[in-house]
Amino acid sequence: DAGVIQSPRHEVTEMGQEVTLRCKPISGHNSLFWYRQTMMRGLELLIYFNNNVPIDDSGMPEDRFSAKMPNASFSTLKIQPSEPRDSAVYFCASTLTGTDYGYTFGSGTRLTVV
Amino acid sequence: GDSVTQMEGPVTLSEEAFLTINCTYTATGYPSLFWYVQYPGEGLQLLLKATKADDKGSNKGFEATYRKETTSFHLEKGSVQVSDSAVYFCALTGAAGNKLTFGGGTRVLVKP
Numbered sequence: 001d002a003g004v005i006q007s008p009r010h011e012v013t014e015m016g017q018e019v020t021l022r023c024k025p026i027s028g029h030n031s032l033f034w035y036r037q038t039m040m041r042g043l044e045l046l047i048y049f050n051n052n053v054p055i056d057d058s059g060m061p062e063d064r065f066s067a068k069m070p071n072a073s074f075s076t077l078k079i080q081p082s083e084p085r086d087s088a089v090y091f092c093a094s095t096l097t098g099t100d101y102g103y104t105f106g107s108g109t110r111l112t113v114v
Numbered sequence: 115g116d117s118v119t120q121m122e123g124p125v126t127l128s129e130e131a132f133l134t135i136n137c138t139y140t141a142t143g144y145p146s147l148f149w150y151v152q153y154p155g156e157g158l159q160l161l162l163k164a165t166k167a168d169d170k171g172s173n174k175g176f177e178a179t180y181r182k183e184t185t186s187f188h189l190e191k192g193s194v195q196v197s198d199s200a201v202y203f204c205a206l207t208g209a210a211g212n213k214l215t216f217g218g219g220t221r222v223l224v225k226p
Contacts, residue, residue: 004157033214043203043216056213091157100146100165100207103214105157 006092006106013113018080021109024073025094033103034067034077035091043091049075050097082113116141116208120217123201127194127224135189135220137178137204145206147171147180147187148214152201161189161202194224 005024013019025032033048047057049069057067064083069075079086089110093103120137127133139145146165150158162171167182178189187204204217 042218045213048213093158100163102148102150102160102163103158105150105159107157 004092004094004104004106006090006109008109009107010110011112013082013111015083015113016081017113018078019082019086019111019113021077021090021092021111023075023077023092023106025075025092026104027073029094029096029104030072031095031097032069032075033093033095034075035093036088037091037108038088046077079111082111084113087111087113116145116206116215118204118206118215118217120202120204120220122218123221125220125222127222129196129224129226130193131224133189133191133194133198133222135202135204135222137187137189137217139185139187139204139206141185141206141208141215143208144182145208147178148205148207149176149178149187149189150203150205150216152203152219154200158203194222196224196226198222199224 007022031050034046036044046059047067048055052069067077089108091105091108093105095103117140148163149161151161152158162173164171164180167180170179176191178187201219201221203219205214
């Protein structure tokens with residue numbers, strides 16, 4: 001299995017631009033999570049999906065952030081418009097509900113907004 | 115709500131030293147407990163887990179025992195290597211099911 005695949009690995013964009021981060025979970029996993037990691041705030045859960053349905057988006061910072069999961073094999077996290085304070089590493093993770101497998105994380109997308 | 119508290123780093127050790135990272139938790143019910151490791155530039159990897167009281171998780175020489183009476187899940191390794199330099203995260207899944215709650219992470223640096 002290729003694991004959780006995120007793209008791009010690195011993204012540099014100008015303030016005000018739209019940014020889209022992509023994630024392909026492990027085949028057969030039915031829960032998907034988006035995290036943000038910064039030095040100041042550590043790991044923050046932004047949103048998670050179960051069977052493609054958003055369950056908890058209370059961690060999404062503000063309306064500039066949106067996430068979708070149109071099918072079981074793909075999810076996006078969009079920031080529009082982006083701001084310098086959005087600079088962080090964004091991780092996607094997946095798991096199979098009802099098991100104690102733990103999460104499998106992707107390698108992350110390092111976002112820099114200048 | 116659920117929470118995880120772990121010792122702040124960085125922890126700096128010499129090779130072959132003994133490593134302990136303390137982790138305590140607050141949760142309703144009977145959470146499952148995890149340790150994740152993050153190597154530089156990479157995502158988090160599951161290191162070990164324990165799903166009920168008195169269970170011991172182990173992997174790659176690391177161990178942690180689920181202590182319900184002290185609500186703790188301390189990570190230990192008897193002889194660390196330079197390759198163990200990483201950030202270690204304690205985490206739990208509580209009554210909400212598969213939603214993981216992470217501690218703040220502990221950076222470990224092992225010097226040759």
